[in-house]
Amino acid sequence: MxxxxxxxxxxxxxxxxxxxxxxxxxxxxxxxxxxxxxxxxxxxxxxxxxxxxxxxxxxxxxxxxxxxxxxxxxxxxxxxxxxxxxxxxxxxxxxxxxxxxxxxxxxxxPVKKQYAYLHMVVEYHILKRKPYLKEQIKQWKRDGYKTEPAFCKALDLNGDSYESLIDYGIRHSIIEEVNHD
CATH class of the missing domain: 3.30.460.10 (Beta Polymerase, domain 2)
Known part of the structure; x- marks a missing residue:
């Protein structure tokens, strides 16, 4: 990042x-x-x-x-x-x-607690661990996917993609617990 x-x-x-x-x-x-x-x-x-x-x-x-x-x-x-x-x-x-x-x-x-920032941090770490996903994410974006749903599709995460990425980040110790509904 x-x-x-x-x-x-x-x-x-x-x-x-x-x-x-x-x-x-x-x-x-x-x-x-x-x-x-x-x-x-x-x-x-x-x-x-x-x-x-x-x-x-x-x-x-x-x-x-x-x-x-x-x-x-x-x-x-x-x-x-x-x-x-x-x-x-x-x-x-x-x-x-x-x-x-x-x-x-x-x-x-605070900006470092906003979802947009947290999503970017999680996505960055996913790409560091799985760089082969980058071109697929870009292709899905060209096909009409928003960024968070594209990452969730790549990781086979279900549910609300914005919440799923936050949960993924917490489970994988990328980000700390955040208040989210």
Whole structure:
């Protein structure tokens, strides 16, 4: 799993993602929310239309909405929505920049305890232990699978794929116990 800074030495798409994020200044502009890049690009299972998922720890949703609106509302495809996921309020902001769809995902949970981060860590460790799965995961993603269901299919995990990956991570001592329903 590459850190953000390591992306500049990664694959072509990782380098492009790094450049776009740097030009956008997202880590500086949203630094108080401890942004972390998650998803497929840091673990190199991205495909042609993969987005850039940034997760953030936000406690004041109104202040955050004002800030991201002021920073990104002029971007193509800008949307912002407040939702409930697993009983917790979240804010999702999407927009397009330099050919990448950005998704900012904010909730009042430390970033290293958010599902997106935990899934990425589990997926990274799975690929370290079973590197032969990488191309199959990418193919399933091209066939329409989301990342977590593709990993669950590869591991023959049943049930809710988002919960199953967390459970797998706990059972295999990749991550510690987390509060999940």
């Amino acid at each position: 590459l850190t953000f800074e390591q992306l500049k030495y990664g694959t072509n798409n990782q380098q492009k993602a790094y450049d776009s994020i740097k030009k956008l200044g997202i880590f500086e502009g949203l630094s108080e929310y401890t942004p972390v890049l998650c998803g497929t690009i840091p673990i190199d299972v991205d495909i042609e239309d993969s987005d850039l998922d940034l997760i953030l720890e936000v406690h004041d949703f109104e202040e955050f909405k004002l800030l991201v609106t002021s920073l990104y509302s002029e971007m193509p495809g800008f949307t912002i929505a407040e939702k409930q996921i697993r009983g917790e309020s979240i804010i999702k902001c999407n927009f397009i920049y330099e050919g990448f769809e950005f998704e900012l995902f904010a909730q009042a949970t």
